[in-house]
Amino acid sequence: xxxxxxxxxxxxxxxxxxxxxxxxxxxxxxxxxxxxxxxxxxxxxxxxxxxxxxxxxxxxxxxxxxxxxxxxxxxxxxxxxxxxxxxxxxxxxxxxxxxxxxxxxxxxxxxxxxxxxxxxxxxxxxxxxxxxxxxxxxxxxxxxxxxxxxxxxxxxxxxxxxxxxxxxxxxxxxxxxxxxxxxxxxxxxxxxxxxxxxxxxxxxxxxxxxxxxxxxxxxxxxxxxxxxxxxxxxxxxxxxxxxxxxxxxxxxxxx
Amino acid sequence: xxxxxxxxxxxxxxxxxxxxxxxxxxxxxxxxxxxxxxxxxxxxxxxxxxxxxxxxxxxxxxxxxxxxxxxxxxxxxxxxxxxxxxxxxxxxxxxxxxxxxxxxxxxxxxxxxxxxxxxxxxxxxxxxxxxxxxxxxxxxxxxxxxxxxxxxxxxxxxxxxxxxxxxxxxxxxxxxxxxxxxxxxxxxxxxxxxxxxxxxxxxxxxxxxxxxxxxxxxxxxxxxxxxxxxxxxxxxxxxxxxxxxx
Numbered sequence: 001x002x003x004x005x006x007x008x009x010x011x012x013x014x015x016x017x018x019x020x021x022x023x024x025x026x027x028x029x030x031x032x033x034x035x036x037x038x039x040x041x042x043x044x045x046x047x048x049x050x051x052x053x054x055x056x057x058x059x060x061x062x063x064x065x066x067x068x069x070x071x072x073x074x075x076x077x078x079x080x081x082x083x084x085x086x087x088x089x090x091x092x093x094x095x096x097x098x099x100x101x102x103x104x105x106x107x108x109x110x111x112x113x114x115x116x117x118x119x120x121x122x123x124x125x126x127x128x129x130x131x132x133x134x135x136x137x138x139x140x141x142x143x144x145x146x147x148x149x150x151x152x153x154x155x156x157x158x159x160x161x162x163x164x165x166x167x168x169x170x171x172x173x174x175x176x177x178x179x180x181x182x183x184x185x186x187x188x189x190x191x192x193x194x195x196x197x198x199x200x201x202x203x204x205x206x207x208x209x210x211x212x213x214x215x216x217x218x219x220x221x222x223x224x225x226x227x228x229x230x231x232x233x234x235x236x237x238x239x240x241x242x243x244x245x246x247x248x249x250x251x252x253x254x255x
Numbered sequence: 256x257x258x259x260x261x262x263x264x265x266x267x268x269x270x271x272x273x274x275x276x277x278x279x280x281x282x283x284x285x286x287x288x289x290x291x292x293x294x295x296x297x298x299x300x301x302x303x304x305x306x307x308x309x310x311x312x313x314x315x316x317x318x319x320x321x322x323x324x325x326x327x328x329x330x331x332x333x334x335x336x337x338x339x340x341x342x343x344x345x346x347x348x349x350x351x352x353x354x355x356x357x358x359x360x361x362x363x364x365x366x367x368x369x370x371x372x373x374x375x376x377x378x379x380x381x382x383x384x385x386x387x388x389x390x391x392x393x394x395x396x397x398x399x400x401x402x403x404x405x406x407x408x409x410x411x412x413x414x415x416x417x418x419x420x421x422x423x424x425x426x427x428x429x430x431x432x433x434x435x436x437x438x439x440x441x442x443x444x445x446x447x448x449x450x451x452x453x454x455x456x457x458x459x460x461x462x463x464x465x466x467x468x469x470x471x472x473x474x475x476x477x478x479x480x481x482x483x484x485x486x487x488x489x490x491x492x493x494x495x496x497x498x499x500x501x
Contacts, residue, residue, distance in 0.1 A: 015281035022288035029292060033299035046461035049468050050307040068345035213308055222461035223347050226337075226454040227483075229463075237311045245306035248464060 040165040046222035047251035064220040074173030076143030104137040114196035213243030336360040339459040357462040374493035403473040406448040439476040450478040
């Protein structure tokens with residue numbers, strides 16, 4: 001009897017087509033999406049019919065975070081987004097070069113200005129070193145009292161995240177406590193920061209903050225008490241940044 | 256697909272080497288791509304946040320000699336006071352459908368008269384954010400939107416005329432926006448409401464944004480956010496008393 005020879009079939013599946021598809025998908029995701037920003041607390045923005053998109057560059061985002069009772073209200077500021085593409089035009093004589101106002105450069109300038117101003121107003125030295133400024137340039141969202149800034153910048157990243165995202169931590173968030181100026185008027189650390197950002201030297205951002213208001217985006221949770229958010233808005237109003245935008249999610253008119 | 260066939264150049268020699276086919280296995284490549292896709296799907300967002308512009312009145316200037324606040328006429332003034340119901344722990348109460356319980360108290364004209372801490376003029380009324388419903392093919396406004404819509408009907412009717420053209424694509428978005436802005440800022444429409452928005456301490460951020468939205472939906476150009484005063488809380492307390500609400 002002759003044996004029946006079963007022909008061995010190869011079970012190899014050609015993965016080339018599959019690979020093509022996945023590469024296409026990958027390309028799509030890489031081009032269309034933006035990275036989630038790390039935020040100290042999760043915030044769900046309120047829905048609105050407004051369809052204006054948030055600017056991608058030259059935006060100072062203010063995050064207002066509250067717990068249900070409104071007792072622990074924290075304010076954070078983040079300077080995010082891409083470098084201002086339109087500024088500056090290269091001019092070696094004036095020391096201008098493209099990409100000069102990258103977000104990192106902006107942050108460096110902001111911390112330097114803010115800490116100097118704080119020292120000037122309160123007489124206390126926050127002790128920011130050059131090393132601190134470099135570290136600050138890498139941080140997206142910040143929110144600690146100026147006096148804690150040096151300590152905060154010297155923590156490792158995990159400790160930093162824990163430090164600012166803990167709502168019960170009295171050292172987290174930018175304080176809105178009054179600081180009395182020499183001429184009797186009142187300011188606070190939040191105002192110092194916002195003025196420092198406005199005057200950081202990037203004309204694109206300054207314009208967006210002063211004229212159109214698109215340079216300031218206030219982000220607050222939908223459930224937050226209005227009077228807590230309003231405190232921040234009133235502070236902005238005091239320093240003549242009375243035009244701003246608030247972050248919202250999309251809804252339709254019929255909802 | 257993934258194999259390369261080595262051709263022998265068309266020559267047929269005796270004892271020519273067997274055709275060799277080289278297979279490249281793409282499975283690891285696919286694995287890696289899948290991992291990358293998963294990473295991008297989890298760590299990125301496609302949704303870009305929307306923003307709503309707000310302009311608060313400029314801070315009072317000590318050097319300014321003249322009052323720059325606009326005068327509000329009694330016939331056009333409308334005040335909204337927004338409140339959100341919360342439990343004792345401060346959590347927002349919702350109804351069965353999961354909607355937050357926002358109440359909008361409103362009155363027309365000037366503030367109700369208060370004599371010695373007692374409200375003598377009961378003109379406050381309350382409404383909710385309801386939105387639109389459809390009655391056949393007609394859109395019907397409900398709740399506070401109906402109040403605002405009726406008050407600003409002059410402007411809205413005028414804009415409605417251009418809306419048909421815009422929907423049909425005869426005029427583009429920018430042109431329509433320009434026309435709409437022109438109409439809602441046109442002082443010839445004498446009955447345009449001047450809305451003052453106030454919010455109680457408990458009011459949620461969402462409810463205030465909803466109120467600002469209503470201004471946009473109803474094409475109201477004159478509105479401002481104002482401070483909630485003790486008089487306002489008196490008026491609300493009076494309203495609740497009058498209507499037997501706890």
